[in-house]
Amino acid sequence: MTYASNRQLTLLRKLGRKKYRHRERLFLIEGDRAVRQILKNKVVGIEALFFDDEQDYSAQEYWKALIETHESALLDNRHFAEISDTKHPQGVLALCRMPGETSVEKMGQGRRGIIVVLDAIQDPGNLGTIIRTASWFGAAGIVSGKGTVDLFHPKVVRSTAGATGVLPHLNGELPMVLADFEKMGWNILLLDKSEASVPLATVGRPEKTILVVGNEAHGIDPQLLGEKRVQVEIPPAEVQPKVESLNAAIAASIALYSLGC
Amino acid sequence: MTYASNRQLTLLRKLGRKKYRHRERLFLIEGDRAVRQILKNKVVGIEALFFDDEQDYSAQEYWKALIETHESALLDNRHFAEISDTKHPQGVLALCRMPGETSVEKMGQGRRGIIVVLDAIQDPGNLGTIIRTASWFGAAGIVSGKGTVDLFHPKVVRSTAGATGVLPHLNGELPMVLADFEKMGWNILLLDKSEASVPLATVGRPEKTILVVGNEAHGIDPQLLGEKRVQVEIPPAEVQPKVESLNAAIAASIALYSLGC
Numbered sequence: 209m210t211y212a213s214n215r216q217l218t219l220l221r222k223l224g225r226k227k228y229r230h231r232e233r234l235f236l237i238e239g240d241r242a243v244r245q246i247l248k249n250k251v252v253g254i255e256a257l258f259f260d261d262e263q264d265y266s267a268q269e270y271w272k273a274l275i276e277t278h279e280s281a282l283l284d285n286r287h288f289a290e291i292s293d294t295k296h297p298q299g300v301l302a303l304c305r306m307p308g309e310t311s312v313e314k315m316g317q318g319r320r321g322i323i324v325v326l327d328a329i330q331d332p333g334n335l336g337t338i339i340r341t342a343s344w345f346g347a348a349g350i351v352s353g354k355g356t357v358d359l360f361h362p363k364v365v366r367s368t369a370g371a372t373g374v375l376p377h378l379n380g381e382l383p384m385v386l387a388d389f390e391k392m393g394w395n396i397l398l399l400d401k402s403e404a405s406v407p408l409a410t411v412g413r414p415e416k417t418i419l420v421v422g423n424e425a426h427g428i429d430p431q432l433l434g435e436k437r438v439q440v441e442i443p444p445a446e447v448q449p450k451v452e453s454l455n456a457a458i459a460a461s462i463a464l465y466s467l468g469c
Numbered sequence: 470m471t472y473a474s475n476r477q478l479t480l481l482r483k484l485g486r487k488k489y490r491h492r493e494r495l496f497l498i499e500g501d502r503a504v505r506q507i508l509k510n511k512v513v514g515i516e517a518l519f520f521d522d523e524q525d526y527s528a529q530e531y532w533k534a535l536i537e538t539h540e541s542a543l544l545d546n547r548h549f550a551e552i553s554d555t556k557h558p559q560g561v562l563a564l565c566r567m568p569g570e571t572s573v574e575k576m577g578q579g580r581r582g583i584i585v586v587l588d589a590i591q592d593p594g595n596l597g598t599i600i601r602t603a604s605w606f607g608a609a610g611i612v613s614g615k616g617t618v619d620l621f622h623p624k625v626v627r628s629t630a631g632a633t634g635v636l637p638h639l640n641g642e643l644p645m646v647l648a649d650f651e652k653m654g655w656n657i658l659l660l661d662k663s664e665a666s667v668p669l670a671t672v673g674r675p676e677k678t679i680l681v682v683g684n685e686a687h688g689i690d691p692q693l694l695g696e697k698r699v700q701v702e703i704p705p706a707e708v709q710p711k712v713e714s715l716n717a718a719i720a721a722s723i724a725l726y727s728l729g730c
Binding site: 241245248249251333337340341343344345346367368369370371374442444445446447450451452453454455457458461462465466 | 502506509510512594598601602604605606607628629630631632635703705706707708711712713714715716718719722723726727
């Protein structure tokens with residue numbers, strides 16, 4: 209294996225920034241398990257593999273086969289650490305093509321399913337975990353609004369554990385997107401702890417459900433409330449639980465399970 | 470407010486290490502919301518509050534009142550950053566007394582409830598999130614086995630969002646601890662994806678349930694299997710989900726919800 213060119217190095221460095229990821233339509237996936245999962249999924253296109261020159265990946269049969277069949281290059285250990293988003297890099301990363309967005313019309317055309325809408329989810333770990341759970345349960349799609357962290361942020365990608373690109377996704381202005389889905393017969397549930405919320409266990413499971421997950425600190429944007437939209441909550445124990453709320457990814461995942469996603 | 474003494478500084482630095490936390494029976498909680506929640510809970514004893522000298526906490530009425538009534542000191546911004554476990558410290562931390570452990574007998578004496586047993590949970594964020602969810606749903610206790618990260622690790626504490634110390638807890642040798650609980654009439658569920666697992670939704674909800682959560686990569690330790698113990702799983706969508714598993718904290722939280730903790 210030869211070393212990455214300066215041009216490749218510059219590209220890899222730039223992909224730490226959202227602007228460049230979206231301009232180049234490329235992003236990075238890091239780590240042995242995550243890269244294996246992405247390769248196995250055959251959903252996301254791989255441009256090239258990069259290996260830390262101080263970790264002996266080419267000695268392993270699995271990686272040897274891939275190095276022969278994929279564009280592959282070494283990175284100087286210091287460069288790898290610089291490009292890696294983790295404190296203790298595992299020494300392998302894949303340069304991947306960003307899957308394209310779908311449209312509201314396409315995502316909404318199914319007869320059943322759950323679409324997960326992310327209203328300003330700011331923690332990359334939360335976002336990645338929600339995508340991972342949504343993939344596990346076979347959700348119909350992911351919609352992210354303004355203020356939600358980039359789906360291709362390195363930590364989001366890592367937290368999806370290989371689920372990046374698996375589900376159809378789109379970005380949009382949530383008030384408009386939700387209105388469009390509603391016209392197509394989708395029922396909107398807002399996961400929120402408020403006076404108007406009803407317990408999750410008491411709501412029906414309509415065939416076409418949109419689950420809106422709110423911001424970690426501020427909950428659902430009041431602009432997204434609506435007459436036909438139901439606010440649901442996951443009630444705490446009767447004894448005062450001494451904790452303010454559930455983590456956003458936990459709440460979203462419980463809702464996906466409970467709604468029989 | 471005066472500056473922390475050198476002795477206090479040395480102590481705060483040492484508490485980054487498990488050995489010292491347990492020797493001193495002290496630990497740290499960081500961040501505005503987390504410290505407020507701990508103060509509000511009145512469960513964990515506060516020894517002192519520390520503030521970053523470049524963040525003007527004493528100008529806020531809430532903190533002013535607490536500075537007057539609690540031992541409080543300033544930390545030089547550079548020292549604060551060094552002691553903080555986060556990249557972007559919020560400028561407040563509480564030195565807290567570590568709550569004592571309970572015994573199997575005491576934890577197991579209740580007539581109903583769910584006890585969460587952690588078999589080698591290694592990610593601090595996962596552990597803290599499980600404790601947060603268990604507190605939300607009013608679990609009867611937390612048991613951690615060898616190989617589970619320290620409950621008072623700064624990132625665990627941060628991820629509990631104020632739930633540290635709220636539930637009874639104990640550390641122990643899990644094979645023995647589980648056998649003891651079984652003798653006291655507790656039913657053991659092992660959250661695991663294996664040939665022998667049955668879907669979570671099909672298991673009953675006995676009044677006294679132990680939920681064992683396995684290691685993130687290796688699942689449940691085979692030593693913990695047993696004739697009367699039921700392996701449960703959270704099945705994926707019928708379509709191949711292209712993701713290997715759920716995150717451990719997500720799986721544990723769905724189980725707690727589903728079992729009506």
